[in-house]
Amino acid sequence: MTHKNPCIALLIAVALVAVGMVPALAEEAHPEKQDWSHQGPTGTFDRGALQRGFQVYREVCSACHDLKYITFRNLGDLGYSKAEIAALAAEYEVADGPNDDGDMFTRPGIPSDHIPSPFANDNAARASNGGALPPDLSLIVKAREGGEDYIYALLTGYRDAPDDFTLGEGLNYNPYFTNSQIAMPQPLFEEAVEFADGTGASVEQMAHDVTTFLAWAAEPTLEARKRLGFKVMIYLLILVGLMYAVNRRVWKKLKQ
Amino acid sequence: MQAEKRELLMATDHDTNSGEGGKTRRDFLYVATGAFGAVGAAAFAWPLIDQMNPSADVLALSSIKVDLSAIEVGRTIKVVWRKQPVFIRHRTAADIRDARADDSAEMPDPEPDAERVERPEWLIMVGVCTHLGCIPLGDRGDYGGWFCPCHGSHYDKSGRIRKGPAPKNLVVPKYVFVDDNTVRIG
């Protein structure tokens, strides 16, 4: 086909060179690739990381960030028992109502409740955060180019701005964010959290664990997907083999 | 031309196996592949069917815990369970006595009161008329229990159908006393 024709090859080469001349459009830093236990065709979530990450979310992030698509019962995936989940839910006050008098009230959480929002609504969230809206974190890992690697880079990427850089008012320097400035101040500091399993809470460790937790939150069915995928692929590969044999057998009749 | 056509049809016809065992070998391959494909098709069809079953969030609400401590003797409250009303009545001694007195009375769906309650002072039933689904009104009717205004079914102090078109007693859901003041329904 095309490999026999030098004209085509020349054209492809020209196209590639032309494309290569296009300047890099993103001035932000590119997140480095990290290792995630849930990556790859047989990846699974590290339960320890999930639990530690949840702890980081509760103690640090939940002050400003929603996790509205996660219900307490979902936390069973992290390895908590039903009793632990019921106790955990009961620690939260959840809005409910109206009661028979027509008033809204709060009550202790139950497993079927969604994790409550720190703010009553978006406007309240903005008012508390200098006009910036802290995004819901339920899908953040799927909603950002670079996924887990980006979130990890962002959380560990805070540093002093270079001398020639003008930082906008109320913003913080982070080379991984658009225009290298982000409204969120650095959220993670060394030993900010005391992990129940004794793991040292370095910034990298907390960032890794909370990112793993958020990856789970974005797609709790990931492990089920990969497990089913394995069975389906095996089945299909066998089917391809069988259909190949059938097809050959059928067409042999025409050999004449 | 006709002969050619016939020859072609025969050549492209099924069969013409080469050697003995050719037919069985061919059949086996087709049968095995067909069976393999059928298994795959069934496996593929299952999620298409199962997706209509209640989803996880619906199942999560399939049981509720009710605090009974605020219900005075002689009062009935209504809670919602699986989108249905559930009557919880804190029966008086008189209620219990009257209900049990009628245990052997003639009724469409005979059932002793003791079999309808875990603890005699708590009557817990799904508040949906077994006739066509309306919600019966409490402290009404000829038997001191409930009366359904839609078609005139009368239920007694144990929630049993005594008069009217309803065929069965008010349904008693599965419930368990978590402690003396809390019951889990479902």
Add this chain to the structure above:
Amino acid sequence: MSFGSFQPKNRFIKWFDGQLPILSLMHGTVVSYPTPRNLNYWWNFGSLAGIFLTVQIITGVILAMHYTPESTMAFDSVEHIMRDVNYGWLLRYMHANGASMFFLVVYIHIFRGLYFGSYKAPREVLWWLGLVILLLMMASGFMGYVLPWGQMSFWAAKVITNLFSAIPIVGESVVRWLWGDFSVGNATLNRFFSLHYLLPFLIVGVVILHIWALHIPGSNNPLGIDAKGPQDKIPFHPYYTAKDLFGLSVISVVFAFFIFYAPNSLGHPDNYIPANPLATPPHIVPEWYYLPFYAILRAIPDKLFGVIAMFSSILLLFALPWLDTSKVRSARFRPIYKQFFWLLVIDAVVLGYVGANPPEGAFILIGRLATTYYFLHFLVIVPIVGWLEKPKPLPESIASAVLGDKAEG
């Protein structure tokens, strides 16, 4: 000619078919239908397109049981499907990636037609019906992408519906009529849901006409020459049913790979952000299957002419049977046309790449060159090559081409 008519042994079937001959129709269509004996794997893609249409309809109808087409609830309902509905994640990923597979398969099917001259007489109406199917697919896919009500859903809807404001005089009214509001909103979402449910069934209707139109002259073949005698054709079943099932099993591996191991690779992360009418995403891009047309749209600086160019890129294909002046169908025997065919393929890929990138820097020039080349191909190159080209000698018949070597031993 035919390879035997439908002769049921069952009396009930015979009686039923006598009154409503649907079974003998099916028999004539997929069992005894005489098909050229030399079809290669490029001919698998028509049946694959039909399969993916079916997959989309089945998964779509099921998703519609759980989806809520209201602007404050749509995004949440999709997450409900992903998290709570039994196998909801599987159905959603099948539908989203199934759309990509559907377009992939249809684009290969179209390029097959371009290479082997399947659009030429006596198959012009067949070609037109195919183009109508493509247009309906594009409309349906566009509306479907709006339904999750993510950032890309909303902004793609805004950008594409705004194109109609380019229509002189009535443009603004048309856009407001499409929106049902002064901006893309709930009214728009609801009607897109209704139409997205409807259009695939219109596609089914046109597909039936497409197959009917095919069966009148019969299928084309890689040599592009007509069948001359009975030895040139074989019954569809079991030969092409077996081959199509094999092809289906292979493409299922590709489909399964996307669903289970890279389900979001063809999508855009921004669509996992709920729609925000007050925040425009930095780069608005459609799904990959629209990228070449998006590039053509943006290549023309004028709004109206950009829209005209984009629609013309498909509409001019209706004229292709007459633009191509060659009497020879298959590019196998057209050495000059064959080179330009591959240039067109490269051009389409380049257009797609340009469409994926912001219209800045070198992309502007490349996009304009590639767009010019696209129109040049159909309006200038194809007619001229048809006239001037000296085709290679055609084989005597299909059978002699297939069996000839073997006869010589």
